[in-house]
Amino acid sequence: MSSKNYIALFLFVLLGFAGVWRLQERIDVQQSEVAREDDQLMLRSSKLVKGLSLEYAPLVADIYWTRVVQYFGNKQAENQVDLRLLWPLLDVTSVLDPQLMPVYHFGSTFLSDASPRGAGRPDLAVELLERGLRANPDEWRLYYDLGFVYYFDMKDYAKASAALYEGSKNPKAFIWMKAMAAKIATEGNSTETSNFLWQDVYNTTKDPLVKQNALRHLQLLRAEDDRKQIDVLADEYQKRFGRRPVRMSELVQSGLLRREPVDALGYPYILSEAGRAELNLKTPLRDKWIKAPGSK
Amino acid sequence: MTELAIDIENLTKDYPYGFLHLKKRRSLESLTMQVQAGEVFGFLGPNGAGKSTTIKLLMRLIFPTAGSARILGKPISDIEMHRDIGYLPEQPYFYDYLTAAELLDYFARFHDFTAAERRERVQRMLKKVGLESAGRIQLRKYSKGMLQRVGLAQAILHDPAVVVLDEPMSGLDPVGRREVRDIILELKKQGKTVLFSTHILSDAEMLCDRVGVIVGGKLQGVGAPSELVGVKAQGMEILFELPADAASGGELLAQATRTGDRYRLQVEESGLYTAMERLGAAGAKILSVTQVKPSLEEYFMHLVEADRAQSAAVEVRAK
Amino acid sequence: MTRIGTVALNTFREAVRDRVLYNLVFFALVMMAAAILVGQISIGIEQIVIVSLGLSAISIIGLLISVFIGVGLVSKEIDKRTLYALLAKPLRRWEFILGKFAGLVLTLTVNTAAMAAGLFLALFYVKRSLEQADTVVLIAVYFILLKLALVVALAMLFSCFTTPLLAILFTAGLYIAGLFVHEMRGLQGGLIDPMLGRLLRWISYLLPNFENFDVMGAAAHGRVIPGALIAQNTAYAVVYCAIVLAVAMAIFSQRNLK
Ligand SMILES: Nc1ncnc2c1ncn2[C@@H]1O[C@H](COP(=O)(O)OP(=O)(O)O)[C@@H](O)[C@H]1O
Numbered sequence: 001m002s003s004k005n006y007i008a009l010f011l012f013v014l015l016g017f018a019g020v021w022r023l024q025e026r027i028d029v030q031q032s033e034v035a036r037e038d039d040q041l042m043l044r045s046s047k048l049v050k051g052l053s054l055e056y057a058p059l060v061a062d063i064y065w066t067r068v069v070q071y072f073g074n075k076q077a078e079n080q081v082d083l084r085l086l087w088p089l090l091d092v093t094s095v096l097d098p099q100l101m102p103v104y105h106f107g108s109t110f111l112s113d114a115s116p117r118g119a120g121r122p123d124l125a126v127e128l129l130e131r132g133l134r135a136n137p138d139e140w141r142l143y144y145d146l147g148f149v150y151y152f153d154m155k156d157y158a159k160a161s162a163a164l165y166e167g168s169k170n171p172k173a174f175i176w177m178k179a180m181a182a183k184i185a186t187e188g189n190s191t192e193t194s195n196f197l198w199q200d201v202y203n204t205t206k207d208p209l210v211k212q213n214a215l216r217h218l219q220l221l222r223a224e225d226d227r228k229q230i231d232v233l234a235d236e237y238q239k240r241f242g243r244r245p246v247r248m249s250e251l252v253q254s255g256l257l258r259r260e261p262v263d264a265l266g267y268p269y270i271l272s273e274a275g276r277a278e279l280n281l282k283t284p285l286r287d288k289w290i291k292a293p294g295s296k
Numbered sequence: 297m298t299e300l301a302i303d304i305e306n307l308t309k310d311y312p313y314g315f316l317h318l319k320k321r322r323s324l325e326s327l328t329m330q331v332q333a334g335e336v337f338g339f340l341g342p343n344g345a346g347k348s349t350t351i352k353l354l355m356r357l358i359f360p361t362a363g364s365a366r367i368l369g370k371p372i373s374d375i376e377m378h379r380d381i382g383y384l385p386e387q388p389y390f391y392d393y394l395t396a397a398e399l400l401d402y403f404a405r406f407h408d409f410t411a412a413e414r415r416e417r418v419q420r421m422l423k424k425v426g427l428e429s430a431g432r433i434q435l436r437k438y439s440k441g442m443l444q445r446v447g448l449a450q451a452i453l454h455d456p457a458v459v460v461l462d463e464p465m466s467g468l469d470p471v472g473r474r475e476v477r478d479i480i481l482e483l484k485k486q487g488k489t490v491l492f493s494t495h496i497l498s499d500a501e502m503l504c505d506r507v508g509v510i511v512g513g514k515l516q517g518v519g520a521p522s523e524l525v526g527v528k529a530q531g532m533e534i535l536f537e538l539p540a541d542a543a544s545g546g547e548l549l550a551q552a553t554r555t556g557d558r559y560r561l562q563v564e565e566s567g568l569y570t571a572m573e574r575l576g577a578a579g580a581k582i583l584s585v586t587q588v589k590p591s592l593e594e595y596f597m598h599l600v601e602a603d604r605a606q607s608a609a610v611e612v613r614a615k
Numbered sequence: 616m617t618r619i620g621t622v623a624l625n626t627f628r629e630a631v632r633d634r635v636l637y638n639l640v641f642f643a644l645v646m647m648a649a650a651i652l653v654g655q656i657s658i659g660i661e662q663i664v665i666v667s668l669g670l671s672a673i674s675i676i677g678l679l680i681s682v683f684i685g686v687g688l689v690s691k692e693i694d695k696r697t698l699y700a701l702l703a704k705p706l707r708r709w710e711f712i713l714g715k716f717a718g719l720v721l722t723l724t725v726n727t728a729a730m731a732a733g734l735f736l737a738l739f740y741v742k743r744s745l746e747q748a749d750t751v752v753l754i755a756v757y758f759i760l761l762k763l764a765l766v767v768a769l770a771m772l773f774s775c776f777t778t779p780l781l782a783i784l785f786t787a788g789l790y791i792a793g794l795f796v797h798e799m800r801g802l803q804g805g806l807i808d809p810m811l812g813r814l815l816r817w818i819s820y821l822l823p824n825f826e827n828f829d830v831m832g833a834a835a836h837g838r839v840i841p842g843a844l845i846a847q848n849t850a851y852a853v854v855y856c857a858i859v860l861a862v863a864m865a866i867f868s869q870r871n872l873k
C-alpha cells in the first residue's frame with residue numbers, strides 16, 4: 001500500500017470514529033427514553049429463575065446478590081427513593097440460595113427502613129427473615145434482625161421482645177439480647193434502647209451500607225434529642241419573655257444557650273415560625289429525615 | 297517467440313522467523329529469469345529450493361522483499377493480469393463442501409462467462425482431467441491425485457495464456473502423470489506459455505523447451521535440459537541371466553549386483569563389447585543394455601554442495 | 616460487485632452445508648419450545664418470558680455463529696490453502712473480505728429470520744393472536760442482526776492479523792467490554808482520577824457500544840421504540856462496520872499467506 005493509501009485509510013477511520021461519536025450521543029438520548037430500570041430484572045419470578053438455573057442456582061444467586069447491591073448502591077448515588085425492585089431481587093436471591101446470609105441482614109434493613117432510606121416495607125422484611133429462619137433455624141442473627149424490624153419499623157414491641165428473646169437462647173448470641181428483650185417488653189420504645197440498638201449495629205455489622213445507615217440513624221436520634229432540648233429551652237424563653245423565640249440567636253442572647261447548637265454534621269439547627277427547633281434546611285440529614293405524621 | 301510471458305527481475309524474499317519474527321531468512325535471492333511466450337519452462341530444484349516461493353510471489357500470495365516481475369507485460373500488482381493466468385497451487389486443496397463441478401463453476405464466475413458457457417466449460421474440463429464421473433461428488437471424498445486433477449482443471453478453465461503449475465505431477469499415479477504431460481503438451485500446441493516446477497528431472501526433460509535450476513534460493517542456470525544437465529552417459533548397464541549350469545563368470549560376475557535370477561553390471565561405454573563377449577562366453581543370457589544417466593539426486597547433490605561451499609550463510613539479520 | 620456477490624454466495628452455501636449450523640438453529644427452536652412451557656407456568660408474564668428467552672436464544676446462537684464462523688472466514692481459507700487458487704483469479708483481496716463478510720451476514724439474516732419466525736410462532740401459540748405491539752419484537756431482532764454484523768466485522772478484523780484462538784478471545788473480549796460502556800462512563804464520578812476518567816470516557820465512545828442494540832426490555836414489555844433509534848442504530852452499525860472492514864481489508868491486502 002502506498003503512503004497515499006495509508007493517509008486515506010487514516011482519514012477514513014478518523015472520520016468514521018467522529019461519526020460514531022456523534023451517533024452515540026444521539027443514541028444515548030433515545031436509549032434513555034426506551035430503557036426502564038425494570039429491564040434490569042426481566043425475570044422476577046423466583047420459582048422460574050430457580051427452575052432455569054438448574055444446579056447452578058447458588059451461582060445465579062450470587063449474581064442476583066451483586067445486582068441487589070448494585071441496584072441499591074445506584075439508587076443511593078442517584079438519591080432516588082423508588083426502591084420497587086428491591087423486593088423482587090431479594091426474593092429471587094433468597095429462593096435461589098436460602099443460605100446466603102448477607103441477603104437477610106442487608107435485605108431486612110433496607111426493606112423495612114422507612115421511605116427515603118429504605119423501601120418502607122417492614123412486612124416484606126419480616127417475610128424475608130422468616131423465610132431465612134425456616135431455612136436456617138440456628139441463625140440467631142436472623143432473630144436479631146427480626147427484633148429490629150419489629151422494634152423500629154412495626155413498633156410491635158411484644159414481637160420485638162419475643163424475637164430478641166428467641167435469638168438470645170443461642171449460646172453464641174450477643175449477651176445483651178436477653179436483657180434488651182426484657183427491657184423492650186416492659187418499656188416499649190425508648191430513646192435509650194433505640195440508641196443502644198443502632199450503636200450495636202454500627203459496631204458489629206460488616207456491611208458498609210448497613211453501617212452507614214446505622215450511623216445516620218444515630219445522628220438522627222441525636223438530632224431528635226437535641227430538638228427536644230431546644231424546645232424545652234424555647235418554652236423557658238416563652239415563660240420569661242412572653243413570646244416564642246423565632247431565631248436561635250435570641251436563645252443565645254438570652255443566655256439560655258451558650259452558642260448556636262449544631263447537628264451531627266455541623267449544621268446549625270433553626271427555629272420554625274412557630275418557634276420549634278428544626279434541622280437546618282441544608283443539612284444532608286434532612287434527606288433521610290422522616291417527617292413525623294403530625295408535623296408538616 | 298521473443299515476446300516475454302514472464303519477466304522476473306531481482307526478485308528477493310526474506311521470511312521472518314524466530315521470536316516475534318525478528319530474524320529473517322532469505323529464501324529467494326535476487327532471482328532474474330525470463331520465460332518466453334509459448335514455451336514450456338521447467339523450474340527445477342530440490343525441496344526447499346524456493347520454487348514455490350517464486351511462484352507464490354508471482355501470484356501475489358506473498359509479497360517480495362525486493363524486486364519486481366511482469367506477466368504478459370503487466371506488473372504483477374495489476375489485477376488485470378489475473379485474467380490471463382492459471383495457477384495450480386502445490387498440493388492443492390479446495391472447498392470440501394463443494395463438488396468438483398460446483399468448484400469449477402464457482403471459479404468460472406470470476407471470468408465473464410455466461411451461464412451456458414460456464415456449464416459447457418466445466419464439463420469439458422472435467423472430461424479433460426478424467427473426472428467426468430466424479431464431478432458430482434463432494435471434494436472431501438477426493439483423493440490427493442483427484443484433487444490435483446481438479447486443481448489442474450481450474451488452472452486451465454478460462455483458457456489462460458500463461459499457466460503456472462506448482463509440482464503438477466506430485467501425488468499422481470503413472471497414468472495421471474502421463475495425462476498431465478499430455479495436457480501440458482496440448483497447452484504448448486495451443487501456443488500457451490507453461491511454467492511448472494518440479495524436482496523430477498525426467499518430467500522436465502520430457503516436456504520442457506528450457507529449464508531453470510534453482511538451489512538454495514539461487515538460480516543456478518537456465519537452458520535447454522540437455523545442455524544444462526550435460527547428460528553425459530556415465531556408462532552402460534547390462535542386464536543378464538545366468539543359467540545354473542553356466543560356467544563361472546569370473547571377476548565380472550563379482551562386480552555385478554544380483555536381484556533374483558538377474559544380474560546387473562555397469563561398465564564403461566568403451567568396455568561394453570569386451571564385457572558382453574565375456575558374459576556370452578560364460579553362458580549368460582543378455583536381456584538388455586541401457587545407457588546410465590546421472591540421477592537427479594546426484595546432479596542436485598553436486599549443486600547443493602557447490603552452494604554450501606560458496607556461501608555458508610544466506611541469513612540476514614533484522615535491522 | 617458481482618465478484619463480491621459470488622464470494623458471498625459461496626460463503627452462504629458453505630454455511631448452509633455445515634451441519635453445525637442446523638444444530639444451533641435446532642437448539643434455538645428447542646429453546647423457544649421451552650419458553651412456551653416456562654411461559655405457561657409463569658402466569659401473567661408469558662409474553663415477557665417468551666420474548667426475553669426467545670430473544671436471548673437468538674442473540675446467543677447468533678453470537679456463537681458470528682464469532683466462530685466469523686473468525687474462520689479468512690483464517691480457515693488460509694490454513695486449508697483454499698484461498699490460493701481463488702486469489703489467482705481476478706479477485707482483489709478487499710473484494711474477498713467484503714464478499715466473505717456479506718456472505719456470513721446473509722447467513723445470519725436467514726438464520727435469525729428462521730429463529731424469529733419460531734419466536735413469533737411461540738408467541739402466537741400462547742396468545743392466540745399477534746398485536747401491533749409485537750412489531751417491537753421484530754425491531755429487537757433487527758437490532759440483534761445489526762449487532763451480529765458488527766461482531767462478524769470485528770472477528771474478521773482480528774483474524775486478519777492473529778491466530779484464530781486469539782481472534783476469538785479478542786472478539787469476545789471486545790464484545791463484553793462493549794456491553795459495559797455505560798458503566799465505564801459512569802465511573803468518572805469522583806471514584807477515580809479525573810484524567811483517567813476522561814480517558815475512559817474517550818475510550819467509551821470509541822469502543823463498539825453493544826448496549827445500543829439491546830432493547831430486550833422494551834420488546835418484552837411491548838413498549839414503542841422510536842423510529843429515530845432504528846435509524847441511528849442502523850447508521851451506527853454501518854459506519855462502525857465500514858471502519859472495521861476498511862482496516863481489515865488494508866491489513867489483509869498486505870498479508871503474506873503461508
Ligand atoms: N511461510 C514460510 N515461512 C518461513 N519460511 C518459509 C515459508 N515458506 C517457505 N519457507 C522457506 O523457504 C524456502 C523455500 O521454500 P519453497 O519455496 O516452498 O521451496 P520449494 O522449492 O520446495 O517449493 C524453504 O527453506 C522454506 O523453509
Ligand SMILES: [Mg+2]
Pocket residue numbers: 344347348349386462463
Ligand atoms: Mg514447493
